Amino acid sequence: MPTKKRGYHHGNLRQALVEAALTLIEEKGPTGFTLSEAAKQAGVTPAAVYRHFDGREDLIAEAARQGYEIFADLMEHAYAKGQPSALASFEATGRAYLAFSRRFPGHYIAMFESGVSINKSADLAHVANRALGVLDMAANELLKDVPPEKRPPARMVSAHIWAMSHGVVELFGRGSPGTKSPFPPEDLLESGIGVYLRGLGLIKADS
Incomplete structure (x- = not known):
């Protein structure tokens, strides 16, 4: 780049x-x-x-805020691109996470690895929640046809996918020292999402 x-x-x-x-x-x-x-x-x-x-943390927080702005835009674009398929939109938001970490490494580190709280400022909290809200929206859309008695909380589903995406990025997507991905990070993420959604019965076993 x-x-x-x-x-x-x-x-x-x-x-x-x-x-x-x-x-x-x-x-x-x-x-x-x-x-x-x-x-x-x-x-x-x-x-x-x-x-x-005011200091270095304040400077890093602004870098993180700007990163979340970019990230939220990318997530919203990925979600819209997958429409009208709820599944495609959901999967696209996971891939957008990986793409963002590669294209904007400085922002990614400021956001997720600096130790700066998203609640450091109202502006930072607002844009961070906007980005996280895209996954929540995607999960809600995906789950809407599941019978209520079998429907897991949408926030839990989005949190699981968020954690999976973050794990793939941290372990294999950004070249962590001493690690080597056995498969392309995109494939790891896609297959992981597939296994997860099959376990929830949201996609067929042979899909």
């Missing part, structure tokens, strides 16, 4: 600092850089950072 040219542009220092942080997060991890390094990457003095952010 082409690397964006990141640095300070007049009138957009706040965003330049976020992009500098994303570069450093990709290179060193969320706790492996200082605000001074972010300032240097952006081409400004360390003091300039504090005009926009």
